[in-house]
Amino acid sequence: QSALTQPASVSGSPGQSITISCTGTSSDVGTSDYVSWYQQHPGKGPKVLIHEVNNRPSGVSNRFSGSKSGNTASLTISGLQAEDEADYYCSSYASTTSGVVFGGGTKLTVL
């Protein structure tokens, strides 16, 4: 069982927006400025989309945005495209271990 809770799957049609949630506790997401989101295509290593809750690295599309409220972080993808179909993982600094905890992953299907 993963430390952070994500929905197993979400879906949307091209052009639509979707949001993936990531729920933790006051020991991680709730008190951490270090929440990240990663995209992983089959057979590939993950790619960072968002770091420090809502910061987008250079080269990442502005269709991806992050936010946080309480113990729940969210990733929003706007203007869905076929190439967005992938697995998405959230992560957070965990104060109890000084390590990083991940969510179980969410499979995004573009209909």
Add this chain to the structure above:
Amino acid sequence: EVQLVESGGGLVQSGGSLRLSCAASGFTFVNYWMHWVRQVPGKGLVWVSRVNGDGTSTTYADSVKGRFTISRDNAKNTLYLQMRSLRAEDTAVYYCAKSLKSLYDFSPWGQGTVVTVSS
């Protein structure tokens, strides 16, 4: 271009040892914390360990503490993970990753190396 290439994975019996390597290029290796993260096929990601730039500070997940050792050779731009007393539950794809900005975000990641522990 920043590149990370893992190697050293393979099939090992329970109780055995294996050393993974991660060759880094395209950035000043000594300036960055480096990490190992693993993924059971079809499952989620699990952070394993991190090491600071000069190799003097390390942190481990509880599940590998006392069995795994992370290290680096900055002259060779290479990160290592020495794995001992391997268990079936250590079977996974092992990724190395560079710290992006903080100790807690990772970019980029390598392509991974597969470790299979047979019981």
